[in-house]
Amino acid sequence: MTLLIGSLTMGLILALLAFGVLISFRILAFRDLTADGSLTLGGSVAAALLVSGWNPWAATFVAVLSGALAGATTGVLAMKCKINGLLAGILVMTALYSVNLRVMGKSNVPLMESRTILSSAEQLADASTHWRIWIGLWPGQFGYEDVFLPLALDHDMSVIGLVLLMIAAVGVGMVAFFRTNLGLAMRATGDNPDMIRALGVDVDWMTTLGLAIANGLTAFAGALLVQYQGFADVQMGIGMVVLGFASVIIGETLVGSRIVGFLICGAVMGSVLFRLLVAIALRWGLNPNDLKLVTAVFVLAALVTPDLWKAARKQLSPAR
Amino acid sequence: MLELNQLTKTFHPGTPNEVRALRGVNLTIEDGSFVVVIGTNGSGKSTLLNAVAGSFFVDTGSIRLRGEDVTRWPEHRRAKFIGRVFQNPFTGTAPHLSIAENLALAAKRGRARGCGWALNSSLSSDLRERVRQMGLGMEDRLSNAIGSLSGGQRQSLTLLMAGLIKPDLLLLDEHTAALDPKSADQVIRLTDDMIRRDKLTTMMVTHSMHQAAYLGDRLIMMVRGQVIHDFRGTEKQRLTPEALLARFEEVRRLEQLDEAAAEQLRRQYV
Ligand SMILES: Nc1ncnc2c1ncn2[C@@H]1O[C@H](COP(=O)(O)OP(=O)(O)OP(=O)(O)O)[C@@H](O)[C@H]1O
Ligand SMILES: [Mg+2]
Secondary structure, three states: OHHHHHHHHHHHHHHHHHHHHHHHHHHOOOOOOOHHHHHHHHHHHHHHHHHOOOOHHHHHHHHHHHHHHHHHHHHHHHHOOOOOHHHHHHHHHHHHHHHHHHHHOOOEEEOOOOOOHHHHHHHHHHHHHHHHHHOOOOOOOOOHHHHHHHHHHOHHHHHHHHHHHHHHHHHHHHHHHOOEHHHHHHHHHHHOHHHHHHOOOOHHHHHHHHHHHHHHHHHHHHHHHHHHHOEEEOOOOOOHHHHHHHHHHHHHHHHOOOOHHHHHHHHHHHHHHHHHHHHHHHHOOOOHHHHHHHHHHHHHHHHHHHHHHHHHHHHHOOOO | OEEEEEEEEEEOOOOOOOEEEEEEEEEEEOOOOEEEEEEOOOOOHHHHHHHHHOOOOOOEEEEEEOOEEOOOOOHHHHOOOEEEEOOOOOOOOOOOOEHHHHHHHHOOOOOOOOOOEOOOHHHHHHHHHHHHHHOOOOOOOOOOEHHHOOHHHHHHHHHHHHHHOOOOEEEEEOOOOOOOHHHHHHHHHHHHHHHHHHOOOEEEEOOOHHHHHHOOOEEEEEEOOEEEEEEEHHHHHHOOHHHHHHHHHHHHHHHOOOHHHHHHHHHHHO
């Protein structure tokens, strides 16, 4: 049960990363590798601020902004300095490694007793119980309370509830954004830059904005991850792009549609499903050290299978 | 009004691949005039249109549009005044977006794009009406991805998009060349209708002597990066496809192009 809830929560938190990858890889068609660095950046900024006693919401907000700044840097390098997009991402990611060490001052920062967004969720749950008791509904009064109250009070459940709420809010926000004039222009930028340029959109700026949003979301994932697991580590971002990409691919397969709303739901489902699969695999004795290899092979398989499939069908279909 | 003054453009200067694509083009196009542009392959027609649209900056010379000097304006800024249809039907539309979404993007050409809904209901019904007026029966398929349409349908929609907000200048670069004859006729008819109805100032490149002779009120012929003929008024009205071919022959003699190039001309235009 705790394993299940644990991987659910992780899956939901990493759905933010999947959102970021979805925006850069799928919507902007920009192969952005910044995420490995910007996830850690979000985590280290959040950790540094929390340890120094910042309000957790403010700390998380600043973490998101820092990620957006990293994404914008990649955007400017790629679009204005005309550096290959992959390379621009790698450059920023590499630079961020040092930045992250600077921000944290060391390679690992435990949060200790610092207040976090997630611990405030617990307080919220507590408060609601107090409130219910205060207005005269006490545990056991209606029978079902005996079943639900332990859950409501449970730390894990309140955390997952809050994370779910945040993911839902971000998801709805994204769906809404991509229906606005600005968001639609961003989708067109990825789909056909020549066309949207001829319609008056500054493709460089639009791509940079998109990368800022994508990496802001990725940093958000990093900030939540740190608050969930109770520490930040300079290595925490390694392989995150591939992980996010795996979630996006699983999601696309699950929903089978390119409509943005579906893709976003798919990314959440993909992220959660991937976490569950990982948990099960670990249970069955997968060596955690092999996890990234397995993930990479999985993504590779997902990328080449459709082509192999097509080729195979061509081979099998009778020659005309 | 569009005023081009001594435009030059050289690609890959100083290398063995150097191409002097524009060699001093002077041209003034009055408001409401429909100019057909013809010329041999590689004579610089597309380069001229791209220079006007801002796909790249010219080396020397100036471009004035509506009295404003736009020579150093980036392409997306000039888009406020310019509507374009490209030769390739895939260039003008975003394939994974729906017809309605593509049109909604065009409805904001050159305007600020904020956080208002892209497809509100009044715009949607407006767009549906515009599509209905084209008479291609696409008005009930507005939510389909535009990539699922044929080249001719996409090109018709690109044309509609280019004229959705009345442009100060419409640039058409062989926009029917990639289509089958039937679709090409249809798109040309739509083009002519739209230009006449909205009195659009237009530059249209074509390889069809038929289109060149019977469309537009002015015709320029380009050779080697220069405008060498400029027919207007009754002179333009009297032009026939045969007369235009004869002009090409004359160009051949005057410019003493080699025989191979002439053969290519013949293959292409006869
Ligand atoms: N972006 C570019 N880079 C390098 N050379 C170019 C570029 N665009 C055009 N050219 C060269 O400039 C010359 C003029 O090309 P342009 O496309 O303007 O000719 P055109 O008149 O449109 O010919 P066509 O009838 O084949 O379309 C050609 O020699 C072409 O190879
Ligand atoms: Mg051309």
